[in-house]
Amino acid sequence: MAIKLRKLSYGLGAEICDIDVAAPMSESAFGEVHRAFLDHGILLFRNQDITREQHLEFSRRFGELDRHDAFPSDRHPTIPELMLVTNEPQPDGTPSVSRYTGRRWHTDMSHTLEPSLGSLLRCWTIPGVGGDTMFANMSLAYDALSPGMQKLTAHLHGVHFSGGRKLDSTSADQAHAEEQMKISPPVAHPVVRVHPETGRKAIYLGEKVKRFDGMTENESKPLIEYLNRHATKPEFVYRHQWRENDIVLWDNRCTMHMALADFDQTQRRHMERTTVVGTPSGYVAAIA
Numbered sequence: 001m002a003i004k005l006r007k008l009s010y011g012l013g014a015e016i017c018d019i020d021v022a023a024p025m026s027e028s029a030f031g032e033v034h035r036a037f038l039d040h041g042i043l044l045f046r047n048q049d050i051t052r053e054q055h056l057e058f059s060r061r062f063g064e065l066d067r068h069d070a071f072p073s074d075r076h077p078t079i080p081e082l083m084l085v086t087n088e089p090q091p092d093g094t095p096s097v098s099r100y101t102g103r104r105w106h107t108d109m110s111h112t113l114e115p116s117l118g119s120l121l122r123c124w125t126i127p128g129v130g131g132d133t134m135f136a137n138m139s140l141a142y143d144a145l146s147p148g149m150q151k152l153t154a155h156l157h158g159v160h161f162s163g164g165r166k167l168d169s170t171s172a173d174q175a176h177a178e179e180q181m182k183i184s185p186p187v188a189h190p191v192v193r194v195h196p197e198t199g200r201k202a203i204y205l206g207e208k209v210k211r212f213d214g215m216t217e218n219e220s221k222p223l224i225e226y227l228n229r230h231a232t233k234p235e236f237v238y239r240h241q242w243r244e245n246d247i248v249l250w251d252n253r254c255t256m257h258m259a260l261a262d263f264d265q266t267q268r269r270h271m272e273r274t275t276v277v278g279t280p281s282g283y284v285a286a287i288a
């Protein structure tokens, strides 16, 4: 199979056109998809009206799936490999704990010792307008740093925290944030990571990082903010406008992303994510 690609933006991303991810796919056909994943950082598959089992099956082609033990309350009630990103209220009528998931720049599971290789987010329901997601190419952002800044960041470790979602503070939300912090104490990862498959360096930061290891928050903040601002310049970013039955696959090792609150919050937005486990990295950070 020769796949047909359409670039999504200058910075990153490609759509794989005319593909059914639920259809049998030979090793060589999957090899082409995988090559495109490494080349573009993000892949879009449109019109994938597939079952949850088919979502899992396609995701498993990329590696072992996370059972989301780090996010127990965000899992699908019967399928632990599916994480919900939804504003649909819970069966008892209380607000969904995942309604604000991803509202700041991050890469998935960076607050754990096994940060994710990649994620596949499937769109079930979107609001009439908005509910977009932004993605940034962290390899391109790294390459654009001056040699001096590349040298300065080479030996820094960023401390990634799990909490800090924008919550409108119901007691259930607070309990959820506290539960997350207990399950996942802060973890330090190199600020510059080498992609294990492409060998390219990428900035590994985002807004879960509150300080560099061995430094205070005040000391770290200006450089963290600078690097996050630099990495999210328009030339490194793609903004995805969802359609129902889109699947977007992103490489957590060289991109970061953020879900936007650019929609009427009374309208439904329901997404489901599989998360492919990555290689071990980092260490539990000492309390500052």
Ligand SMILES: O=C(O)CCC(=O)C(=O)O
Pocket: 085, 101, 102, 103, 108, 121, 131, 132, 133, 257, 258, 259, 260, 271, 273
């Ligand atoms: O809902 C989205 O658009 C993105 C969700 C997200 O950030 C995540 O699954 O990590």
